[in-house]
Amino acid sequence: MIHAEDLTKRFDDILAVDGVNLNVGAGQVLVLLGPNGAGKTTTVRMLTSILVPTRGRAVVAGYDVIRQPEKVRASVGVLTEHHGLYGRMNALEYLEFFGSLYAIPQPHLRQRIENLLEQFGLLDAMRRRLGEYSKGMRQKLALVRALLHSPPVLLLDEPTSAMDPESARTVRDALHTLRSSERAIILCTHNLFEAEELADQVALIRRGRIILNDTIAGMKAALLGPPEYEARVVQQIDGWKSDLPAGVMLVASAPGTLRFQVDRPQINNPLVLRLLLESGLDVVSFQEVPRSLEKAYLAAVNMPEHP
Amino acid sequence: MTDWFDKMSDFVESVRFSLLITRREIRDQLRDWRIIFPVLALTVFFPFLMNFTARQILGFVEKYGASIIAERLVPFLLMIVGFFPISVSLVIALETFVGEKERGSIEPLLNSPLMDWQIYLGKLLAATVPPLVSSFLGMGVYLAGLFIKGVALPPFALLVQIAALTAVQAVMMVAGAVVVSSQATSVRAANLLASFIIIPAALLIQGESIVMFWGNFEDLWWVVLGIFVLTILLVRVGLAHFRREELLGREIDVLNLRWAWQRFRSEFVGEAATVWQWYAGLFSQTLPRMRFAVVAMTALAVVGSVLGYHQINRFMIPISETILQDLDENLHRMATAWALPNLLPVLMIWWQNVRVMLLAMILGVFSLGILGGLPLLVSMGVAGYLVALLSANGLPTLGYLAFVVPHGIIEVPASILATAAIFRAGAILATPTPDKTVGEVWLLAMADWCRVMVGIVIPALLLAACVEAWITPLVALRFF
Structure with a gap:
């Protein structure tokens, strides 16, 4: 659904995006992570045919971003960083205006507007001036605008940044539903919890370059090493030693607790467990130590740059 | 022939999208008291003032037998009454693109499937309608005042000429302002650049006044034609250089002399x-x-x-x-x-x-x-x-x-x-x-x-x- 190849954008002497390659299929969510100014917005703007790539190509919903810009824009729903609402209009007028720009037939448009406003809890505020909306309401309305024409591709920049936890949950649920209905979604966010919940793939962008493109688990493994498992035992042992299988390393030991770093857990975890039991230890629990995406993210953005 | 009709109907359909933008923007302007009040003042109060001025001067110059000055003054003031609302409404045109950019509302519009020319035309029309309407309203009020007070109105042909002159002048100034707005990086920059429109337009008015007081009314048609051609060119320049990328790409005004x-x-x-x-x-x-x-x-x-x-x-x-x-x-x-x-x-x-x-x-x-x-x-x-x-x-x-x-x-x-x-x-x-x-x-x-x-x-x-x-x-x- 979204395919970008060597996508590059230069503004005079600034290389904003440098050779980005992306692939997002129908029913997939790609989370674009990266520090401010890394090139996320520029990438999204190239994918919506607003910026013309300096080099490379991209196909969005089957249309070329350089040769078929109008068709690309008609197939994409975009939530921008600035929500861009007209303060003197009410929500209904605003959405009817954008619906007309997308040539949605009138009777269907009104129904669609009401359904979406209801879904995001804005139906009661439909006739209120947008200038009176709270920040979170504006963000929800901008999201409704992006979804209005049922686009097969969604490019969302920080969709929940201004929302209260309940509204953010509603939006995340909506994104899950959209993914199930075969939409391809690119999500730019700094909210790593959200990224972890929604992402099928994560692309980490730094100084215009994608430095990592993988699943969340793959990214953590690549940046933080093999997963860690903690065994809690009844005995207050200290300084347990044994011949561990290849790919398993004891990384920490405290009275009643042993922590291992395990490569290929499917094969090695049963071996470790057996070893513990054979050593006469009564195992109370054996579980993976949670590792935050934040840790992996920070490791990635602080990685020394390759020439 | 069928092909031509198909193309025409496609074109009309395309223009319909521009008119959606025009309608939205005009509705927005009509809800803004900062636009409505000055324009109303210039269309209602200012013509009355001009009316009063015209009658006072007419009375004064006729005392000394200078009725020719009086004759020329009435159409001249009509032109001025038409010009003032245009210069005030220019603010709307000047911020048509760059104002939206500053408010952050331009990007959703640029993300829409409309072509560049459709967006440009929609905004150009939205910026043209208010000055034109207020100009003609003001001129109507001025002429009605003269008529009620029994002052002889200029000949119909001259009225048509001044109306045409006001219309092309309004469109020329708006077209220039929209070009400025689509190229400027901030509203401040656009307002500063407005002098490049106001000053030549004011000089033009002075030239037209001379022609008018000289009585060479038929020469004014050449002025109308000249401004019309210039307006077409300004619209063409605006369309030729309007690019979504430029509008979003440039962020700061830096004079890079090097x-x-x-x-x-x-x-x-x-x-x-x-x-x-x-x-x-x-x-x-x-x-x-x-x-x-x-x-x-x-x-x-x-x-x-x-x-x-x-x-x-x-x-x-x-x-x-x-x-x-x-x-x-x-x-x-x-x-x-x-x-x-x-x-x-x-x-x-x-x-x-x-x-x-x-x-x-x-x-x-x-x-x-x-x-x-x-x-x-x-x-x-x-x-x-x-x-x-x-x-x-x-x-x-x-x-x-x-x-x-x-x-x-x-x-x-x-x-x-x-x-x-x-x-x-x-x-x-x-x-x-x-x-x-x-x-x-x-x-x-x-x-x-x-x-x-x-x-x-x-x-x-x-x-x-x-x-x-x-x-x-x-x-x-x-x-x-």
Whole structure:
């Protein structure tokens, strides 16, 4: 659904995006992570045919971003960083205006507007001036605008940044539903919890370059090493030693607790467990130590740059 | 035929999307009291003030029998009443793009499937309607006031003329402001650049006032036509350079003189390493690029001569034989005083001609190249008129030709080249150039103009000045 190849954008002497390659299929969510100014917005703007790539190509919903810009824009729903609402209009007028720009037939448009406003809890505020909306309401309305024409591709920049936890949950649920209905979604966010919940793939962008493109688990493994498992035992042992299988390393030991770093857990975890039991230890629990995406993210953005 | 109808219906359908933007923006403007109040004041209160002023002045001047001033004053004030709301409503046009950019509301619009021209047209119409409506309302109120108070209204034809003048002026100013708005990086920058619209428009109004007070009402149609052409060009420039990318890409106003100089220099010098290579480039690249402009300016020179020649029917001045009696003596004196090696007359003539070419450039800059041809048109018109004048008075035209041909054969082609270069600069500005900004296009066009001026026109004018000072008087002496 979204395919970008060597996508590059230069503004005079600034290389904003440098050779980005992306692939997002129908029913997939790609989370674009990266520090401010890394090139996320520029990438999204190239994918919506607003910026013309300096080099490379991209196909969005089957249309070329350089040769078929109008068709690309008609197939994409975009939530921008600035929500861009007209303060003197009410929500209904605003959405009817954008619906007309997308040539949605009138009777269907009104129904669609009401359904979406209801879904995001804005139906009661439909006739209120947008200038009176709270920040979170504006963000929800901008999201409704992006979804209005049922686009097969969604490019969302920080969709929940201004929302209260309940509204953010509603939006995340909506994104899950959209993914199930075969939409391809690119999500730019700094909210790593959200990224972890929604992402099928994560692309980490730094100084215009994608430095990592993988699943969340793959990214953590690549940046933080093999997963860690903690065994809690009844005995207050200290300084347990044994011949561990290849790919398993004891990384920490405290009275009643042993922590291992395990490569290929499917094969090695049963071996470790057996070893513990054979050593006469009564195992109370054996579980993976949670590792935050934040840790992996920070490791990635602080990685020394390759020439 | 079916194809044509299909295309037309597609076009109408496309324009419908522009009108959606227009409708939304006008509705938005009508909800903003900061726009409504000043416009209402100018459409309702100001015409009454003008009405009162007109009646007071009419009463005053008629006391002294200057009824002609009174007659001319009524249409003049009508024009002013129409102009004021336009200048105020210009604020709307100036912020049409850049204002939305600053408020962050432009991006969803740019993300819509509309084509660039549809967005531009929608916004242009939205910025044009309020000034036009308020102008015509104001003029209506002014005329109604005069009518109620029993003041004689100007003839209907003149009213139509002033209405047309106001309409084209409004559209021209709005079109200029929309170009500024689509290229500026902030509302502040757009407001600062507005003087480039307001000042020429105010000068134009002054010119029109002179024409009006002089009573040459039919000449105002030429002004209407000129402004109309300029408006079309401004719209074309706006459309040619409106790009989504530019609107979102540029964030700050930085005057990068170094970059500007480098771009100018690289265009001016080209790839030449020596003066000969530079001249080779000038003749093999720059001049061929100007061929259509040269043809147009040559045609303009011919038209100027013909028009000038025919002006004899309007402005016949009788010349008596006695004028020619002192000519021989004066020519002798001139030939002696300007003889070689006196450089002063050469430099004076040369500087005068260079100054005219610079004037042509300045006029061209403010009119997208159109008025750049004016000095050439006028000069050739005067030349044509003088031939007709001598001929009409039975005087020898061959002698007159002896006065102009020796240096004219160098001067006229040089002038044609200079005006063609500035005319082309305007044409380039109105042509889409996807990889360049308006400023860059203008910079490169000016570099081309400088190439032609430095390489050909200025040396040719120096040569023509030498001929005019040192040779022409001697040639003329042979014929008188």
